[in-house]
Every structure is written in C-alpha cells, then in structure tokens.
Amino acid sequence: MPENKERSSFFPAIEKKHGQPMQYWHSVMAELAGQKYPEQIAYLKENHGFSQAHANALVMYSRGSTTAKRFNTLAQYLEPHDAMKKKTVKAIFKVLQDAFPKAELVIAWNQPMLKIGDDYIFGVSVLKNHILMAPWGADVITKFEKRLTDFKVNKKTIQVPVDWKVDAKLLVDLAKATIAQTKKK
Numbered sequence: 001m002p003e004n005k006e007r008s009s010f011f012p013a014i015e016k017k018h019g020q021p022m023q024y025w026h027s028v029m030a031e032l033a034g035q036k037y038p039e040q041i042a043y044l045k046e047n048h049g050f051s052q053a054h055a056n057a058l059v060m061y062s063r064g065s066t067t068a069k070r071f072n073t074l075a076q077y078l079e080p081h082d083a084m085k086k087k088t089v090k091a092i093f094k095v096l097q098d099a100f101p102k103a104e105l106v107i108a109w110n111q112p113m114l115k116i117g118d119d120y121i122f123g124v125s126v127l128k129n130h131i132l133m134a135p136w137g138a139d140v141i142t143k144f145e146k147r148l149t150d151f152k153v154n155k156k157t158i159q160v161p162v163d164w165k166v167d168a169k170l171l172v173d174l175a176k177a178t179i180a181q182t183k184k185k
Contacts, residue, residue: 070110074093082162089126093124095168121182130161137177141157
C-alpha cells in the first residue's frame with residue numbers, strides 16, 4: 001500500500017477484481033463484525049480470493065479507520081514519546097537538514113523520513129528502549145560497519161540508545177552514501 005493512502009481508494013479495484021459493488025462487501029463485513037482482525041482478513045482471502053492489501057483496506061475501513069495516515073508532522077509523531085527521545089530524534093534531523101538543506105522532512109509509512117526529490121534518504125523510528133535509524137541505501141550500512149561497531153546493526157537499520165549523543169559526522173556520511181546511490185539509479 002502506498003504511503004498514507006486512503007483505504008477507500010482501493011474500492012474501485014476491489015469492485016473490478018471481485019465483481020461486486022462495495023455495498024455488497026460492506027454487508028459481508030457487517031456479518032463478520034464480531035470477528036477479530038485476523039479472522040476477517042483470512043475470511044476474505046480464503047473465501048473471496050482477496051489480496052492482503054485489499055483485505056486490509058476493507059477490514060480496516062469497516063472498523064472505522066479510513067486512512068493509514070496517523071501523523072502529519074514530526075511533532076505529532078514525537079508527541080507520545082518522552083523528552084529524551086524527542087531531543088535525540090530532533091537532533092538527528094537537525095544535523096541532516098543542516099547538512100542537506102534541500103532535504104524535506106516528511107511522514108511516510110507513519111515514520112519521519114527525509115527526502116530529496118522523489119528519493120528517501122533517511123528514516124527514524126522511535127521504539128520503547130531505543131531509536132532505529134535507517135539510511136535508504138542498499139549497501140550503506142555494510143559500507144559503514146567498521147564505524148558502527150558500538151551499535152546493534154540490523155540488515156537495514158542502526159539501533160542507537162534513546163540518549164545517544166548524536167554523531168553528526170556519521171549521520172552526514174551515511175546520508176551522503178545514500179544520496180550517492182540514488183544518483184546511480
């Protein structure tokens with residue numbers, strides 16, 4: 001599902017693919033109203049051949065969630081988090097935005113991301129006990145593994161403590177490597 005898409009935007013495709021108007025599908029969902037989310041999804045997939053995306057759009061819409069978008073701004077994203085997490089995330093984005101003034105801070109997939117043009121270059125996700133940073137380059141993390149030995153590194157993310165003293169040089173270098181890869185596309 002594309003970022004922040006209205007769930008009803010799937011309805012024309014559902015009608016076309018499954019040959020019934022949305023009124024019919026809403027009545028099916030009314031019959032399934034007492035079931036849990038996974039049961040409703042399974043029913044649509046097993047009995048009507050729905051894809052995961054179409055099933056999710058219909059189920060979530062019937063549950064009152066008309067859009068996948070939850071946040072419009074970094075401030076909204078950070079609102080439920082404590083002061084330390086807010087400070088660290090803001091510092092990360094400040095370093096990157098100062099270094100790359102053309103970068104735009106957006107919310108995509110309900111996470112704060114930096115974009116330059118159509119290309120995502122860096123994302124951040126706040127979790128309970130740490131912050132994940134995600135440079136958007138295919139092999140960027142691998143290229144920097146020697147500089148990342150103090151952190152838990154996953155395939156596409158770098159885990160930093162919530163009270164991380166932001167390493168501006170590392171962040172800028174990660175973003176530069178990502179930007180260089182996007183230019184090669």
